[in-house]
Amino acid sequence: MSDLLFSVENGVARITLNRPDSLNAFSTEMIELWIHALETIRDTEDIRVVVLTGNGRAFCSGGDIKSMIRGEGLLYNNTGAEDLMSTALARKNSLWKRVQRIPLLMQEIDKPVVAVIHGIALGAGLDMALMCDIRIAAQSAKVSEGYIKAGIVPGDGGAYFLPRIVGVDKALEMLWTGDTFTAEEAKQLGLITHVVPDEELNDFVENYIQRLAGGPQETMRFIKRAVYQGLHMDLRSSLDMISSAMGIVTELEDYQEGIRAIVEKRKPNFK
Structure with missing residues (x-):
């Protein structure tokens, strides 16, 4: 084999x-x-x-x-x-x-x-x-x-x-x-x-x-990038990068699903 x-x-x-x-x-x-x-x-x-x-x-x-x-x-x-x-x-x-x-x-x-x-x-x-x-x-x-x-x-x-x-x-x-x-x-x-x-x-x-x-995939990938890239950045650069990520993920369906699930007190069903 x-x-x-x-x-x-x-x-x-x-x-x-x-x-x-x-x-x-x-x-x-x-x-x-x-x-x-x-x-x-x-x-x-x-x-x-x-x-x-x-x-x-x-x-x-x-x-x-x-x-x-x-x-x-x-x-x-x-x-x-x-x-x-x-x-x-x-x-x-x-x-x-x-x-x-x-x-x-x-x-x-x-x-x-x-x-x-x-x-x-x-x-x-x-x-x-x-x-x-x-x-x-x-x-x-x-x-x-x-x-x-x-x-x-x-x-x-x-x-x-x-x-x-x-x-x-x-x-x-x-x-x-x-x-x-x-x-x-x-x-x-x-x-x-x-x-x-x-x-x-x-x-x-x-x-x-x-x-x-089962997690929100794009959000998880942005988090991974933020953690690893943040090891080699100053604070201002890291905050600038993560604010850009926040702008993107809050336009995704997973964000809407997560908010609804919290309000409805249920488990989210991410894409």
Whole structure:
């Protein structure tokens, strides 16, 4: 079967990493299919929520260590060992053309993106979850930034996302030590949004994503833009942007439906 599964049903897009025998470690095929799935999600208006999961015993173990030992696949490209044996620039460009496409595409998606973590999320596997808006983890899950153990740097955006979530000092500690954290410990750090008993994980996630899928979609997308863009704006710019969004959303049918539902004391039925 394919190294990555992608489906869309009832407005919910599901990306499933599908190399269970390798704990869903990256492959060239997985990365390329991942890029294609994200482009489809970005460009399809009918998609309301995105869910990222992994098949088998783990969410994602990041880079495929066995292929690294063989001199293959460190940068998840089609040239394999040849690229690893060439120049630093070639290796840099390989990252840019493949795995680094994922965080860049994620920035272009205004819809809610939920990562569902079970088993382990290591290195780039954890970073892929950090790129998502919400992270829901099984109680038995464990996470780690393990790059230091292989003598490499976080080439996929981990050095960007991690300090914005846990702070600079804790991010450096995690990256310098490669320590492993339980789901509860990760939640205390702010890495995880919800920790759920293993046997309740699937039901919790389904209820959660249906709640998001039932919300006023354009309003939710404006909110996501305001939050992320606001991290890089001064106050005046942020207020100017959100006032423009307010002018737009109050012309939409979802606004009228929301107001009627409040007055009539019922649940709104958004488009």
